[in-house]
Amino acid sequence: MLIKRTNTTDDLLAVTRARGLDLMVWPPRYDRVYRPHPQDDFWYPELECALSETRDAIILTKLKNQIQYAWEKSPFYRKKWAANGVSPATLVHLDDLTKFPVVQKHELRVAQASAPPFGDYLCIEPARVARVHGTSGTTGRPTVFGIGGDDWERIGEAHARILWGAGIRPSDRIMICSFFSLYIGSWGALKGGERLGATMFPFGAGVSGQTLLAVRWAQTLRPTAFYGTPSYALHFAEIARRDGIDPRSLGLRILFFSGEPGAGIPSTKQLIEETFGGTCVDMGSTAEMTPWMTNGECRHRAGMHLWQDIVYTQVCDPETFAPAPFGKEGTPVYTHLERTSQPMIRFVSGDLTRWTDEPCPCGRTYPRLPVGVYGRIDDMFIVRGENIYPAAIEDTLRSIDGFGGEFRVIVSRREAMDELLIRAEYAHTHNDGEAQQRLQATMREQLRASLGVHPIIELVPEGSIERTDFKARRVIDDRDLYRTSLSDRHDANDSDHG
Numbered sequence: 122m123l124i125k126r127t128n129t130t131d132d133l134l135a136v137t138r139a140r141g142l143d144l145m146v147w148p149p150r151y152d153r154v155y156r157p158h159p160q161d162d163f164w165y166p167e168l169e170c171a172l173s174e175t176r177d178a179i180i181l182t183k184l185k186n187q188i189q190y191a192w193e194k195s196p197f198y199r200k201k202w203a204a205n206g207v208s209p210a211t212l213v214h215l216d217d218l219t220k221f222p223v224v225q226k227h228e229l230r231v232a233q234a235s236a237p238p239f240g241d242y243l244c245i246e247p248a249r250v251a252r253v254h255g256t257s258g259t260t261g262r263p264t265v266f267g268i269g270g271d272d273w274e275r276i277g278e279a280h281a282r283i284l285w286g287a288g289i290r291p292s293d294r295i296m297i298c299s300f301f302s303l304y305i306g307s308w309g310a311l312k313g314g315e316r317l318g319a320t321m322f323p324f325g326a327g328v329s330g331q332t333l334l335a336v337r338w339a340q341t342l343r344p345t346a347f348y349g350t351p352s353y354a355l356h357f358a359e360i361a362r363r364d365g366i367d368p369r370s371l372g373l374r375i376l377f378f379s380g381e382p383g384a385g386i387p388s389t390k391q392l393i394e395e396t397f398g399g400t401c402v403d404m405g406s407t408a409e410m411t412p413w414m415t416n417g418e419c420r421h422r423a424g425m426h427l428w429q430d431i432v433y434t435q436v437c438d439p440e441t442f443a444p445a446p447f448g449k450e451g452t453p454v455y456t457h458l459e460r461t462s463q464p465m466i467r468f469v470s471g472d473l474t475r476w477t478d479e480p481c482p483c484g485r486t487y488p489r490l491p492v493g494v495y496g497r498i499d500d501m502f503i504v505r506g507e508n509i510y511p512a513a514i515e516d517t518l519r520s521i522d523g524f525g526g527e528f529r530v531i532v533s534r535r536e537a538m539d540e541l542l543i544r545a546e547y548a549h550t551h552n553d554g555e556a557q558q559r560l561q562a563t564m565r566e567q568l569r570a571s572l573g574v575h576p577i578i579e580l581v582p583e584g585s586i587e588r589t590d591f592k593a594r595r596v597i598d599d600r601d602l603y604r605t606s607l608s609d610r611h612d613a614n615d616s617d618h619g
Contacts, residue, residue: 136167144179147186148271148459151278156318159290162483164282168430169485173478176486180430181215183458188212188221191464194244197232198466219435223442223454223467229409230262239267245462254305256408266305266408269462273312279412279431279459280313286485287402288375288420289346291318296344298335298353299380300590301325305408306379310348313414319346326353326590336361339371347376351383351393351401352593355526358396359588369398379405379413381592382512385425385493388519403493406432407470409463410455416490419483424491426481433458434488436476439498442469447488450475452498471498473510502532502598504539507573511596514543517571523551523560525583533599542577543568549583 136142141152142165163169168176189209191198202208205222212218232240239247251270256263268276289295295314299307301323314321322344324335335357347354354376358368376399378384384393384403393401403425404417415432416425427434435444436451445451453472457464472494481489496510503509511530518524525546533540543564551560561578568576 136165139167140165147183147190148275148461149183151275153274153316156291157285159292162286163485164285169286169487171486173486176430177215180433180458181212183430184215184218184433184456185209185212187456187458187460187464188466190461191242191244191466195242195464197240197242218433218456218467219443221467223469224465225469226264226409226471229264233265234262238265239463240265243267243463245269250462252308254308254408255303263303264409266411267462268411272460272462275459276309276412277312277316279428280309280414281316283404283412283414283417283428284313284317284319284377286419286426286483287377287404287417288400289314289317289319289377293346293375294320294322294342294344295346295348296322296324296335296339296342298324298326298332298347298349298357300327302327305411306405306413307348309411309413310377310379313412332357332360332590333364336364336366336371339373340366343372345372345374347373347397347399349378350380350589350592351378351389352381352588353590354378354393355396356588356590359526359584368396371397373397373399375400375402377402377404382493382495383515383593385490385495386512386516386519387492388516390422392519405494406434406453406455407468407472409465409468410457410470416453416494418493419481419485421482423481423483424477424489425493426485426487426489427476429487431458432456436474436490437469439473442467445476447476447478453494472496473498473501500596502596504532504541504572504574509541509572509574513571514568515595517567518543518545518564521560521563521567523548523556523563525549525551525581527586527588528595529586530596531599532597540577541572541574542579544579544581544586546583546586547580 141155143150157164192209201222207221211220232242249269250267251273252268254266297307297310301307311321311323322342361368376393376397383389384401390401402418404414406413406416410432415428418425433456435454437444437454439452442454453470453474455468456466473496474490474494476488477491478488495512501508501510518528525548528543528545531542545564547557547560551557557580561580564578
């Protein structure tokens with residue numbers, strides 16, 4: 122599919138001539154062996170540092186082709202758009218994208234149930250699917266991701282470029298400590314690192330005793346970069362210390378993360394950097410939006426850049442899905458620009474964030490998420506009228522001296538009142554009763570100030586709360602048990618009076 126020339130033709134040709142990137146066709150063609158000089162800060166400086174109006178013209182051209190392609194190849198989009206009175210002709214300006222309806226995750230499950238296994242938004246022949254990934258299905262029907270071979274190569278191009286921005290170079294050795302399974306995060310990190318030219322060390326995670334082995338392998342192999350989840354990195358550090366190894370001695374200079382919001386939480390980021398002596402880089406959108414690194418920090422770590430010429434992102438009002446002004450909070454709504462297999466167009470993430478267009482010290486001109494993605498809208502719970510996010514609890518606890526590293530949140534109901542209990546570990550330095558009383562009081566007061574409610578604090582010894590090799594699940598809401606028992610009591614009373 123040929124792209125019509127725009128008023129940015131000279132810029133496009135400059136990229137093509139210098140770096141082997143052909144933006145005059147869709148999907149773009151990449152030079153598979155191109156790499157910047159190791160001392161260069163940017164992979165494609167013409168795109169990454171462009172004036173927003175110049176890059177927006179490139180984005181609009183890509184978007185027109187992506188939408189036309191989905192209209193022609195996908196019954197899912199054709200029916201959905203026709204029902205909402207839009208078509209490819211609707212998209213004249215970039216702002217017109219908001220006229221298109223959003224796609225919710227439950228719609229993908231319905232589509233795959235109706236047209237198994239990939240749904241009627243698969244835009245290639247099933248025989249051209251090169252990789253199958255998906256969700257675990259632990260909270261509902263699993264979602265199947267069918268990725269074409271050409272898309273997988275473009276995912277590698279995108280991830281290599283973003284890893285380069287984070288400071289990774291071909292001389293690095295990257296240790297991947299995450300599941301190699303349906304979960305696409307590990308595979309995406311592997312693909313990007315390979316394309317960048319780094320030495321890849323795909324160690325994995327999830328097997329009993331594997332973390333201690335990972336520590337010892339790291340001591341031998343001396344990786345310079347680490348990928349996993351923030352909670353697993355801190356667990357990795359605990360196991361290292363238990364084995365008499367200082368995590369700082371391993372020589373990790375960059376640790377990059379996805380899968381949970383920890384790397385964007387200031388106190389957790391600081392703890393990881395102090396623990397390992399390396400920089401903590403926050404990354405990650407959603408698996409559906411792979412290349413998932415297109416929310417990704419640069420080496421300055423001033424918040425995640427939105428790499429808009431790969432995946433176009435709008436932070437939107439969670440109810441109307443109209444774009445929120447810069448500086449405001451909302452949920453990211455994502456649109457692929459180079460996807461031929463299962464393109465997502467205005468996909469609602471359900472995450473919560475705030476965006477800005479303020480300059481980044483690196484010189485890239487993308488919008489940013491200055492405090493990352495700090496939770497999911499459905500992770501929020503309400504206690505006595507206050508909206509509470511687990512990330513706010515984690516940020517507060519990790520900033521308190523004497524916190525032992527892990528916690529759980531138990532929300533319950535006594536009579537008609539909600540209660541918030543936070544079970545938090547105390548460090549070995551706070552073993553005596555007086556120190557624990559002071560710690561308990563500090564936690565209670567600082568959490569009350571940050572959350573707006575009075576929590577009950579229960580202290581337990583460091584190491585007594587289970588650690589995870591993957592994403593931490595820290596909230597238990599027992600209020601349904603109260604509602605159920607209350608309903609049963611009412612039913613019994615009705616029966617007695619029947």
